[in-house]
Amino acid sequence: MLLRRYLRNDPGAWIAVGQLSLVIGLVAQRFIHPPSDFWQGFTHGLSAVLIGISIVFNLRGLVLWRRTRC
Numbered sequence: 001m002l003l004r005r006y007l008r009n010d011p012g013a014w015i016a017v018g019q020l021s022l023v024i025g026l027v028a029q030r031f032i033h034p035p036s037d038f039w040q041g042f043t044h045g046l047s048a049v050l051i052g053i054s055i056v057f058n059l060r061g062l063v064l065w066r067r068t069r070c
Helices: 011-031 037-069
Strands: none
Touching: 011 037
16 A cells, blocks of 8 residues: 555566565575574564565566556
8 A cells, every 4th residue: 555656557666576575585584693582583574574575566566567468
């Protein structure tokens, strides 16, 4: 809802945001080493959410790309 104005029907923008969230999620999972168990769980949860958002945004971009193409 927050990005609706910027991502209206542009499949390239949807895919770009999806790829950005994928990269941030993978970097957070790989390179952030928290000191305690709580923060380790928080980091894993955050990266899982970002990877999930990436899947949703990339699929939405592909659907829009397919619609504009046919």
